[in-house]
Amino acid sequence: MSIEKRLDIEDFLNELREFFARTKELAMEGDIHIHHRFIQELSHINFKAPPKVQNLSTQLVHLSKQGTLTLAEIFEFVKIVRYFGYLKSLQIQEEVGEWLSSIQIPKEIKEIESYFDEKGNLKSEVDERLVALENALAHNKEQIRHRLQALLNSKKLQSYLVDRQIHYISGEEALLVRGGFNHVLRATVVGRSSGGFFYVVPEELRKLKEKEAQILSQIEEIHYEIQKRISSVFNRWLKFLTFLDRSFDRFDHYQARVRFAKAKELVFILPQGDDRILLRSFAHPAIENPKPIDLDFDKKVLIITGVNAGGKTMLLKSILAAAYLAKYLIPMRCDPKTRVGRFKDIVPIIEDPQNVKNDISTFAGRMLEFSRLFQKNHILVGVDEIELGTDSDEAATLFKVIIEELMKKDIKIAITTHHKRLASLMAAHEDVELVAAMYDEERGVPTYAFLQGIIGKSYAFETARRYGIPLAIVKRAKEEYGEDQARLSELIERGSELERELRYKKEQVERELSKATKERMLLEDERHRFHEELRGEKAKLERIYREAVEEAKKALKAKEEKEAHRHLTKAGQKVKEAKIKEKKPEPLQVGDTVKYRKNRGVITAIRGKEATIEVEGMKLRVPLSDLRRSQPLPKKKNKSKVSVAKPTKLSVKLDLHGLRVEEALEKTDKFLSDALMAGFDEVLIYHGVGSGILARAVREFLKNHPKVKGFSDAPPQMGGFGATVVEL
Secondary structure (H helix, E strand, C coil), X not given: CCHHHHCCCHHHHHHHHCCCCCCCXXXXXXXXXXXXXXXXXXCCCCCCCCCCCCCCHHHHHHHHCCCCCCHHXXXXXXXXXXXXXXXXXXXXXXXXXXXXXXXXXXXXXXXXHCCECCCCCECHHHCHHHHHHXXXXXXXXXXXXXXXXXXXXXXXXXXXECCCCCEEECCEEEEEECCCHHHCCCEEEEEECCCCCEEEEEHHHHHHHHHHHHHHHHXXXXXXXXXXXXXXXXXXXXHHHHHHHHHHHHHHHHHHHHHHHHHHCCECCCCECCCCEEEEEEECCCCCCCCCEEEEECCCEEEEEEXXXXXXXXXXXXXXXHHHHHHCCCCEXXXXXCEEECCCEEEEECCCCCCCCCCCCHHHHHHHHHHHHCCCCCEEEXXXXXXXXXXXXXXXXXXXXXXXXXXXXXXXXXXECCCHHHHHHHCCCCCEEEEEEEEECCCCEEEEEEEECCCCCCCHHXXXXXXXXXXXXXXXXXXXXXXXXXXXXHHHHHHHHHHHHHHHHHHHHHHHHHHHHHHHHXXXXXXXXXXXXXXXXXXXXXXXXXXXXXXXXXXXXXXXXXXXXXXXXXXXXXXXXXXXXXXXXXXXXXCCEEEECCEEEEEEEEECCEEEXXXXXXXXXXXXXXXXXXXXXXXXXXXXXXXXXXXXXXCCEEECXXXXXXXXXXXXXXXXXXXXXXXXXXXXXXXXXXXXXXXXXXXXXXXXXXXXXXXXXXXXXXXXXXXXXXXX
């Protein structure tokens, strides 16, 4: 079975193939990044679809051997030449435009393109002889038509004519006549009608028919001459035609994908260099109204557990389908933020390999499929129901070891399983991700949603009941399954969830530690920068001080008063240079955190030279000059506590005798709540027999209570019909 069928995307891909101008493989040769850029550019260009063209590989081989093509085959090449001429006329820019401009069509090929009309018929102007012959053919046909019309109007033939139409039988004009026509008309029978009448060609048309055949033969000879001449030109330009044919296939890949994406409102996802698969609102194409999938498959192994019929297999197929579509640049329905890694191959192990033809068991077939994986690298594998065909406990241990070895070979694996043992064995591995299909216990149906990080219950009993298995059988199965197994399953699920929480907290702490380390390094850099600035300022001050002192000494030594004043003035200027320019602080604004005396608060309003600040819930109006900028206040974490008072009196019995219905139901509700908090599994309610109104009201209330599993009449010694035993 093909991978397209296994992943349920065959119909989707067949829809894409309808957009191709000719049949081809989905894979594109060359650099996928270049293909993606071309597709993105074409997505913003309006262009008409290419004509349907047949595959020309055989014709190219025929030309290489000096063969002669038919006019129909030549026209297939002409269609490609014309389409590229149309694309070049659009004057497309960027990479696509550069690529199209590199395709230069030779003059000889362009001339041949002008030989044909839009329907592919050879124009008579190509050869003067064709013009004369086609005129002669038209004249001859006109003569035939006139002779037939004359016969239709002939009186002696009227009684033998079935109708007055000219029929075309095997390419010949004929009349439909009754039996006995040979008495009045010499003709050749060329067919019989369903009514037993005869299609005949009159003998007097034979000469005209022979002349028509001669003209057609001459036209065919001239056509053959033209075919040979064109084939000779094509042979000289064989390399160009081969290149043009490949270029047409390349553009066909692009245009089909672009038009398909626009028609279906799909998104192109370019595969990335890693193996991460991040699905955002992905919709599998096989489902009409799918619930979009969001999943982060970042690790080596993904184990999908949970409810039966909850969508585990479809999630697995969605993962593989997304990788397959991205690999071949096929658009899909998803959010553009979807990210898909690049894989050499995608291997679905989904179907049961057991059948009569291959004479192999289910488990043996699975082992054969897994053995082939050890010869591969950098692939994506999907395994549905991994323990299929053998004992689940033995298989869990075996597959744990197999999976661990495959992980060493750079193989990414997604697995579905109904059994929890394999999931619990692999849960502690740092390269394993757990996902559970969720179940709505209140409504008793799967939600088709998935939760990462936990092992899910299979809900086998609930599923069996939902699909029509009698309640008695399901109850008996639950009893035989036993409470211990149920508790074990619950412990596995809880343990998995706790491990997930612990792993998340560990990652959170590591992130916080990394953040703190970065901040410390920034502070160190800042401190070092300030230290360097301080040292520079100190050196500058020392230099200015020395220069000022030198100028003062010169003033003291100066003999003339003028010179002394000049040195003193220069010394004063040097001192002014030594003053450190203080940066003006930025003005305070609303929302800034400030310090006022010993308190810290936030500015809520500013009016003139005064500001209103909020300090611990109080608003103060203070002068702006008294405020200093401060670090933002730490955010307070809201902690909500819910405390439920335990009942003071605990009892397994409730007596409702003598109460009205409203009072009785109110007491019953409180009684059940107390019983549930106390952990009682079974309680007894006395309501009496009487008129039955109170009993019916109580039982109706119990029927709708979400925590009541069931109820029944009490045994005779405990009250009989006047009491009800309630199971919680």
